[in-house]
Structure formats: structure tokens, C-alpha cells
Amino acid sequence: xxxxxxxFQHFVNGLTLGGVYALIALGYTMVYGILKFINFxxxxxxxxxxxxxxxxxxxxxxxxxxxxxxxxxxxxxxLISMVLTAALxxxxxxxxxxPLRKASRLAPLLSAIGVSFILSNSAAWAWGTQxxxxxxPFDNTPFEIGGVVITPHQxxxxxVSILMMVALKVFVDRSRMGKAMRATSLDQDTARLMGINxxxxxxxxxxxxxxxxxxxxxxxxxxxxAYPTMGMMLGLKAFVAAxxxxxxxxxxxxxxxxxxxxxxxxxxxxxxxxQAMKDTISFAVLIIVLLVRPQGLLGKVVRExx
Amino acid sequence: MVxxxxxxxxxxxxxxxxxxxxxxxxxxxxxxxxxxxxxxxIGSYVTAILATSLGWSLWATLxxxxxxxxxxxxxxxxxxxxxxxxxxxxxxLGFGEIVRNVLNNWDSLTGGPMGIQRIPMxxxxxxxxxxxxxxxxxxxxxxxVVISYYLFERLGRSRMGRALQAIxxxxxxxxxxxxxxxxxxxxxxxxxxxxxxxAGSLQxxxxxxxTPNSYTFMVSIMVLCMVVxxxxxxxxxVILGAFIIQLISYFPQLTGLSSVIPPQxxxxxxxxxxxxxxxxxPQGIIGVRSYRVGQKKSKAxxxx
Numbered sequence: 131x132x133x134x135x136x137x138f139q140h141f142v143n144g145l146t147l148g149g150v151y152a153l154i155a156l157g158y159t160m161v162y163g164i165l166k167f168i169n170f171x172x173x174x175x176x177x178x179x180x181x182x183x184x185x186x187x188x189x190x191x192x193x194x195x196x197x198x199x200x201x202x203x204x205x206x207x208x209l210i211s212m213v214l215t216a217a218l219x220x221x222x223x224x225x226x227x228x229p230l231r232k233a234s235r236l237a238p239l240l241s242a243i244g245v246s247f248i249l250s251n252s253a254a255w256a257w258g259t260q261x262x263x264x265x266x267p268f269d270n271t272p273f274e275i276g277g278v279v280i281t282p283h284q285x286x287x288x289x290v291s292i293l294m295m296v297a298l299k300v301f302v303d304r305s306r307m308g309k310a311m312r313a314t315s316l317d318q319d320t321a322r323l324m325g326i327n328x329x330x331x332x333x334x335x336x337x338x339x340x341x342x343x344x345x346x347x348x349x350x351x352x353x354x355x356a357y358p359t360m361g362m363m364l365g366l367k368a369f370v371a372a373x374x375x376x377x378x379x380x381x382x383x384x385x386x387x388x389x390x391x392x393x394x395x396x397x398x399x400x401x402x403x404x405q406a407m408k409d410t411i412s413f414a415v416l417i418i419v420l421l422v423r424p425q426g427l428l429g430k431v432v433r434e435x436x
Numbered sequence: 437m438v439x440x441x442x443x444x445x446x447x448x449x450x451x452x453x454x455x456x457x458x459x460x461x462x463x464x465x466x467x468x469x470x471x472x473x474x475x476x477x478i479g480s481y482v483t484a485i486l487a488t489s490l491g492w493s494l495w496a497t498l499x500x501x502x503x504x505x506x507x508x509x510x511x512x513x514x515x516x517x518x519x520x521x522x523x524x525x526x527x528x529l530g531f532g533e534i535v536r537n538v539l540n541n542w543d544s545l546t547g548g549p550m551g552i553q554r555i556p557m558x559x560x561x562x563x564x565x566x567x568x569x570x571x572x573x574x575x576x577x578x579x580x581v582v583i584s585y586y587l588f589e590r591l592g593r594s595r596m597g598r599a600l601q602a603i604x605x606x607x608x609x610x611x612x613x614x615x616x617x618x619x620x621x622x623x624x625x626x627x628x629x630x631x632x633x634x635a636g637s638l639q640x641x642x643x644x645x646x647t648p649n650s651y652t653f654m655v656s657i658m659v660l661c662m663v664v665x666x667x668x669x670x671x672x673x674v675i676l677g678a679f680i681i682q683l684i685s686y687f688p689q690l691t692g693l694s695s696v697i698p699p700q701x702x703x704x705x706x707x708x709x710x711x712x713x714x715x716x717x718p719q720g721i722i723g724v725r726s727y728r729v730g731q732k733k734s735k736a737x738x739x740x
Contacts, residue, residue, distance in 0.1 A: 168522045229715045237714045239468050239525060240664060244710025247657055251703035362653065363533065369526050406541045413530040420523060421515045 135277030140399045141392070146284040148391020149291035153346035154368035155375070155383040156298065157339030163315040163378035164335050165227070167235070170242035172343060173365020174249035175219055179344025180356040181257060183211035184264045196269055204267035208290075208348055212341035219340025220333045228329075246361070254358035261357035264348060287349050294342060295384050301338075302380060311335065315378065363409060370416045376429025385427055390415060440690065442570035444682050446642065449577035452678035453635035454655075455662040456581075456588050456671055457628035462660070463668035464592060465624045466604030467517070468525040471532035472659045475505040475629040477539060477651035479636020484552040484646045485545065494558035494641050498634055505633025506626040513625040518618050532656055539648040551647030558641040567642045577638060581675065584631055588671050591627070600624050601669070632659075654703065658685065661706045664713050667720025676722065681706070 154176055161169045187207035191200050226245050230237040272281045302308035313321040314331045322328050347356070350364065367390060375386025390412055397403045397411045419426065454472045461469045479501035486492040486500065508531075516527045539546045546552065558565045558576070565572045591597055599620050602610040611617045640646050658681055666677025685702045688694035713720065 168526065170525075226711050226715075233714070233718065234466075236462070236466055236468060237718055239522065240660070241711045241714040243470070243657065243660070244707040244714070247707030247710070248704055249707075251700040251707065255698050255700040255704070362529075366526065366530050366533070370530075373523070373526075404541075407537070409537060410534050413527075413534055416527060416530065417512075417515050420519060420527070424519050424523075 138276075138278045140395050142278060142280055142284060143399075144392035144395030145388060146287045146391070147395060148371075148388035149287050150346050150349050150387075151368050151371045151390050152384045152387025153291050153294060153342045153349075154364060155371040155387045156295070156380065157343045158369050159372040159375070159377055159380060159383040160311075160335050160339050162372070163380075164311070164318075164332060165231075165238075167227075167238045168242070168369065169227075169336075169339075170239065170365075171222060171226075171245040171249060172339065173361030173363075173368070174246045174253075175215060175222070175340045175361070176343035176347040176350075176364060177253060177356065177358060177361040178218060178249060178347075179211050179215035179340070180264070180347030180351040180360065181253065181262075182214050183207045183344065183348035184262060184351055184356055186210050187264060187267070191265075191267075196267070200267040208345055211344045211348060215344035216337035216341040219336040219343075223333060223336040228332075250358050250361060257358065259358060261355040261360075262351075263355045264351040266352060283352055286352075290345060290349060294345060298338065298342070299380065307331075307334065367409075367412045370412045370419075373416060373426055374419050376426025379426070379428045382426055382428035389427070439570060440686075442574055444686050444690075445679075446570060446574050446577050448675075448679040448682040449574070449581045450635050450638050450642070451659060451662060451682060452581050452675045453584055453638070454632045454659045455666070455674045455678045456584055457631035457635075458659050458663045459628075459668065459671055459674045460588060460591070460600070460624050460631075461628035462663055463670070463674070464597065464600040464604060465621060467621060467625065468522075469528045469625065469628065470525055470653070470656050470660070471512075471528035471535070472628075472632045473651045473653065473655035474528070474532040474535040475509065475632035476636040476639065476655060477535050477646075477648070478505045478508060479633030480640040480646045480651070481539065481546060481552070481636075482633070483637040483640045484555050487556050487641075488552055488554065491556075494637065495560075498637050501633040501637040502630040503633075505636070506630040509626040509629030510622055513622045517621040517625065529653070532651075532653060536648050536651055539651070546648070549648060551645060553645040555640055555644045555646070557644065565641070567644060573642060580634065580638065584634075585671055585675065588631075592671065596620065596623070657703075657706055657710075661709050663720075665709055665720060667722040668718075670720070670722055673720055673722035677720070 154172070157172045157175075158169060161167070161172070187204055190203040190207055194200060194203075222245055226241045227238050230241055266283065268282055270281055270283050272279045274280070302311060310321070310326045310331050311334070313324065313326055314328055318328055321331075347360075350356075350360070354360075368387070371386040371390045372383045373386070374389055375382025375384065393415060394408060394411050398405060398408055403411060454476055457475075458469065458472050461467050482501040482504055483494065483497040486497045487494070512527055512531050513524075516524045540549055542548070557567065563572075565576055567573045599610070599615045602613065602615055603617055603620060607617055639650075643650075662677035662681045663674050664677075665680060666675070667673035683690070684705060688697040688701065
């Protein structure tokens with residue numbers, strides 16, 4: 131195998147990993163953009179989404195063999211999981227964060243940690259701590275293009291994440307609601323004066339972020355299984371991705387996710403970082419970014435005003 | 437039964453030390469740190485490694501544990517504390533996991549997932565503090581908690597304590613009053629970490645073995661709950677919080693209901709405590725001893 135095809139192999143692997151990180155990072159960055167707080171429970175919302183998707187898919191599929199139906203069932207399951215998880219995200223915001231909007235900066239953070247803990251442990255209680263695999267809805271035999279081995283799963287991840295990101299970008303940039311969202315993130319009080327229903331915008335933000343997380347969680351569960359504490363490391367990495375891209379910036383989250391995915395893959399494959407220390411890479415990236423360019427790749431420097 | 441209650445008291449004491457540190461970081465300075473478990477682990481392993489391989493006594497390892505924890509505190513604190521507070525929470529969350537990751541994988545030093553066994557018991561003037569005879573160990577824990585409480589209470593009322601509270605209440609105002617915000621934050625973080633390191637040392641001479649799995653994120657959350665439940669910014673309240681949380685966490689065994697109550701019961705309850713306290717009683721069950729306008733405030737000013 132030539133070194134060029136080897137490079138492309140790692141590139142594709144990193145790209146798919148990064149696509150999932152980007153999907154999850156969007157939830158962090160959108161909530162941060164509007165409420166200026168880190169939703170610690172985001173990773174656990176993702177876990178719930180993965181479980182819902184897994185259960186719905188298994189129920190829809192029954193004992194049908196791989197074929198067109200399993201493929202459709204997978205997307206139906208993804209849709210249902212996204213809707214239910216979006217509802218969960220909205221409920222969490224209403225119950226645990228909304229009463230704290232005017233409280234000290236620490237209060238919603240602590241509340242979010244509480245929610246995260248409730249979700250992951252309730253999941254462990256209800257569904258057990260063993261990990262479950264979401265079965266491939268298609269034959270996952272890898273194929274080769276010019277020396278690069280690609281699995282259908284990777285194609286699925288790339289297609290789904292790119293489609294969703296494009297849809298989100300169009301929604302935020304072009305639609306009326308998207309405009310309201312951008313206005314709210316810029317200045318909540320002024321947006322309210324302009325007749326924007328800020329509560330609806332915030333609920334919508336949580337709904338979209340949670341739905342994207344559910345999709346990301348399902349894509350992850352296909353390859354790495356779902357388990358109650360899966361949200362923690364994934365959430366952490368997605369957050370790092372959001373920071374790398376510039377938190378609060380939607381394009382930044384996409385760029386950051388893909389950057390992080392590539393760094394992790396190349397870190398292990400090319401620079402020989404042991405597999406067990408793979409998780410440490412994203413952490414090191416976070417520290418370096420915070421030291422060198424705290425506003426992230428695409429972020430703007432915001433001066434804090436009194 | 438008495439033995440079991442003593443066990444709860446000992447763990448309350450060990451966790452109270454971590455909670456005191458967390459209170460300085462979170463209650464006084466308003467920084468959210470989520471890695472007391474990481475510093476706890478560092479303290480435990482320092483004592484375990486130095487005692488088993490070099491034969492050091494507990495008393496010699498204590499300062500090393502405290503210093504090393506503080507050093508790691510500075511290491512994470514310096515890059516993140518210059519920025520807005522939220523980054524610290526994530527960086528510390530990651531740090532706690534990475535400490536456990538390293539302990540699990542650095543087999544030659546930490547024994548990997550098996551951990552380190554047969555840690556020698558602590559001695560004081562040729563008297564062995566045997567953890568199986570709980571009274572002596574409880575006395576040791578209480579002694580250290582009382583000393584730490586005294587020191588931290590003094591620290592809280594010192595010039596530095598006032599600076600930290602000023603930073604918590606309004607960082608920009610504090611900076612414009614000439615307080616070196618980053619310096620004080622890093623100091624608070626390092627001191628809070630070091631006392632967790634000391635708690636770790638005690639833990640390792642109490643359980644006489646250390647494994648990476650005793651230092652999970654759960655430990656950090658428990659400590660956070662102790663601070664939030666007791667009352668942020670009040671060291672005595674935090675110690676009470678430590679006791680209550682330990683009671684809750686041993687409640688199933690205490691009442692003999694451990695077969696009925698699911699194992700996740702306490703974690704879910706801890707999560708609920710955080711949410712409910714934040715919404716209905718953010719000052720904690722005791723709350724901060726608030727300075728009344730007038731006498732005490734002018735006194736504090738005079739001391740400057």
C-alpha cells in the first residue's frame with residue numbers, strides 16, 4: 131500500500147469520526163451561542179437518543195433480513211429518536227434551566243451536571259449497564275476505492291452528517307426562525323423588544339441540538355455500541371470540537387469536529403500515540419487551543435463589558 | 437452497627453476534606469471544578485507508591501501528596517483560569533478522566549487496573565493506627581479535618597478570602613479594584629486541590645489498597661453535592677453536607693434495604709439534589725453567613 135493511499139485511508143477514517151463529533155458539537159455551540167452556558171447534559175441526551183433509536187430500530191425491524199426494509203427502518207428509527215430526543219431536550223430546558231436564567235452563572239452549570247447525572251444513572255437503572263450494539267441496517271462489507279478501504283457505515287455517517295449540517299446552516303441563515311435565532315444570540319433583550327419570542331427560540335435551539343445529538347448518538351452506536359455513560363467522553367470531545375472551532379459559531383463547530391476527528395486518527399496512526407491514550411489527545415488539543423487561540427479557529431474575540 | 441456508623445463517619449471526614457477544598461474553589465471563588473476525584477487519586481497513589489516502594493511513613497508522604505496535587509492544579513488552572521469560568525469545568529472534567537486513564541494504563545508505576553495492595557498502616561510514635569479498629573482512625577481523620585477547617589476558615593476571612601469572594605461576585609469589579617484575578621484563582625485552585633490530595637493519602641492508609649476505579653467522576657459529583665447541599669461559601673455547612681451525603685450513600689446498607697433499592701438510587705438522588713437545590717435553595721441548607729451592612733463590613737475594611 132502506497133503512502134498516499136494510506137494517508138487517504140486515515141483521512142477518511144478521521145473524517146467520519148469528525149462528522150459525528152461535529153453533529154454533537156453543534157448542540158453545545160448553539161446553546162452556548164444563545165444562553166452563554168455549557169449544557170453538560172448534552173452528552174447524556176445523546177445517549178438517550180442512541181438508546182431510543184436502538185429500541186425503535188429493533189422493534190421496527192423485527193426479524194426481517196437485511197434489505198430495503200431494514201434500511202428504511204433505520205431512517206424511521208432515526209427520525210423517531212430525533213423527535214423524542216428533541217422533546218426531551220426541550221423538557222430539560224424548561225424544568226432545569228429556565229428557572230435559573232436570571233440566577234448566578236454557576237447555577238445553571240450545576241443544574242446541568244445534576245441533569246446529566248440523573249439521565250445517565252436512570253438509563254443504567256432502566257436499561258442495564260451492559261453495552262448494546264445497534265445492528266447495521268445494511269451489509270457492512272468494506273469496499274475499496276483506489277487502495278482506500280471504506281465501509282458503508284462510513285458512507286452513511288458522512289452522508290447523514292453532511293446533510294444535517296447543510297440543512298441546519300440553511301435553516302439558520304435563510305429562514306425567519308433562523309434569523310430570530312441569530313438575533314437572540316446577538317442580544318437577547320433587544321431581540322425581545324423586536325417582538326421575537328425568546329422562549330420559543332431557546333426551546334427550538336434545545337430541540338435542534340438534541341435532535342442532532344440523537345442522530346450522532348445512533349451513528350456512534352452502530353460502530354461503538356451504546357452504554358449509559360457513553361455521553362461523557364463523547365460529550366467532552368464534542369465540546370472540545372466546539373471550542374476548537376470557536377464556541378457559539380455554527381460553522382466553527384463543523385470545522386472543529388472534523389479537525390478533532392482528523393487529529394485523533396492521525397495522532398494514533400501516524401504519530402504513534404497509544405490507543406489507550408487516544409482520549410487524551412482531545413484534552414491536549416483543548417489546552418493548546420485555550421492557550422494559543424482561546425476564541426477558536428472561527429470565533430471572534432468578545433470583550434466582556436460591564 | 438457501631439462499626440458501620442464509624443465507617444460512615446470516617447468517610448464523611450475524608451470527603452469533608454475534599455469538600456472543604458471544593459468550597460474554596462466553588463463556594464468562595466465561584467469556579468466550577470469537577471476533578472476533586474483526580475486530586476484525590478493523585479494523593480492516594482502518591483502515598484501508596486511512596487509507602488510500598490520506598491517505605492515512607494504516612495507523615496512523610498502527606499506533604500508530597502498535597503504538593504503534587506497542587507502542582508497539577510496549577511497545571512490545569514493556568515491555561516483555563518485566564519478565560520471565562522466555563523472552560524475550567526470542562527477542562528477539569530477531562531482531567532479527572534485522564535488521571536484515571538493514566539492510572540489504569542501506567543502498569544509499571546500504578547499496577548494498572550489491579551492497583552496497589554498491601555499499603556502499610558499509618559503509625560504515630562510506634563502506635564499503629566489500625567483501620568480495622570476504627571476508633572483510632574476516626575480520631576486521626578477528625579484531627580485533620582479540624583485542623584483543615586481552622587486553617588480554611590482563617591483563610592476565608594483573610595485578605596485572600598475577601599479577594600476570592602470579590603472575584604466570585606464580580607470579576608471585572610474585582611480586577612478594577614486591583615485584585616490580580618488570575619493569580620488568586622490559581623492559588624485558590626491549587627489550595628483546594630492540595631487538601632483533596634491529603635484526603636487521598638488518608639484514604640489509601642484507610643483502605644490499605646488503591647485501585648483506579650475508586651476515583652470515578654461519581655466521587656467529584658458527590659463532593660460537589662456536599663458543597664451545594666451544605667451551603668456554598670460556608671466551611672462548617674460543607675462538613676455537615678459531607679456527613680449527610682455519606683448517610684444517603686450508605687442508606688441502603690444502613691437500613692438493610694440494599695436488595696430492594698436499586699444501586700443507581702443514590703446517584704439519581706445526587707443529581708436531583710443538584711437540580712432541586714439550585715432552583716429552590718441555591719444557598720444550601722445552612723447558607724452563607726451573610727455580613728450585615730455596617731459593623732462587620734466596616735471592620736473588614738478596617739483590617740485592610
